[in-house]
Amino acid sequence: MTLPLAHVGHYLWVLYLLPILFVIAGIVKTTLTERRRRKDSDEG
């Protein structure tokens, strides 16, 4: 039995995009956490 994957190759670019998205997500999360921590320490 063959699976209907004939054109899956056209979407391979998504796999190359994922590391970039992971890094950007990590940066955004870290930046927000640091900003919140700085804000808390300023208020404290």
Next chain:
Amino acid sequence: MSLLPFAHALAAREDLPVPAWLFAWGASIVLIVSFFALAIGWRRPRFEEAHWRPLGAGLSRLLLGRPLQALCGLIGVFLLGVAVYAGLRGTEAPDRNFALTFLFVTAWLGFPVFSALLGDVFRPFNPWRAVGRLAGAGFRAIAGQRPAHLAYPEALGRWPAAIGLLAVVWLEVVYGSSGGVAVGLDPATAATATLFYSAYTLAMMALFGVEEWCERGEIFSVYFGMFSQLGWFGVEDGRLGRRRPLSATTRWAALPGSAAVVIASIASTSFDGASEGPFKPAIESCFDWFVERGVGLTASLRLTDTIFMLLCFAGVALVYMLGVRGMRTVRGAPSLTTLRVGFAHTLIPIALAYLVAHYFSLFVFQEQAQFTYLLSDPLGTASTDLFGTASGGIDFTILRANAIWYVQVASLIVGHVLALTLAHDRALVYWPNYRDASRSQYWMLAVMVAFTCFGLYLLSYSNK
């Protein structure tokens, strides 16, 4: 695996141990690990000082002395003359004519690599500089004074070289796009363009001075000189010496337009890879759009390719600017202009990595042609056999597909790790607190990961 009908992609490189996209993931992990290693262990700038050590005075005198410089200049002029003559008088077949392989492969791809390893080796061989210096010496002998030059407009910086760099690649990749051969440009067109460029360069040298124009406007001097900043060897105060590798890059980008030169280098290589790969459907749609509106076929093709080449330039510039803008969010950041200029040199290793990754196999294959049949029969008319190698050919089995892929992956990873290191080092200059410096590099990490993944995507696509 062979039972699955993946129409275009996944079955293409079955003999790799893991799918090609996993290399992009692996490369990204290498970059992230490098980033954290730099953040922990690299707490003061190390590339701002060159740690210059002059080589022996005798060696400097020999290599930089007038006799050898004159000989190298003569060789440069002779080879340029052979290329122009072969282009004008030789065969129209691009792959049988000495001119194209010599200009667009041997010189265009060879000098960047040799410059990075050995220093600015193009400078003594630069035929236009040799002619310009000779003309200047002749003027001094006749007039008894140095030729007067105009002051070079500071704001222009290296912009003429950046635009010229795009123009050279446009000529090769867009104007000469014919498919099927390594360089598809008509040899006579290449020779004519070389003559026009020679006239333009000599005129600019007469106006602004030979060394001034070579430093800022002469495309090849600026382009190859940029790569020469990466390596160990250089010249200071007329003396040959060794320095810390990469350290010379930190001062290279101070002139306006330098960022545009290095971005143009990355963008033109990206376009060359993408035009036959992932951009192809979009290029075809754009081409059809022009044709449907009555534009001729050749004009439509060139117009479309030109638009996409400029889009590549804009795209690379945008990604870089996003990284720079991200740094501005860290407290104590200098102005955007300072950051834009201050980090431009970090792209030089990426430009070299892209060049090696994209053209490594082409260079290895075409140099076999260069040193066999193109050398013995430069006109490609089968009428001469100067060195008895006219019947030679290219052995395409010399490189296996996987070996090419591993070189491509390795060059991209090394280039981006070096770029990341340079960026971290420069950040320590602007943010003496190493925590802030590391924080400022979050977005440059994203830029490096983006360039790495994009580069690997292009290569995996074009290698299919």
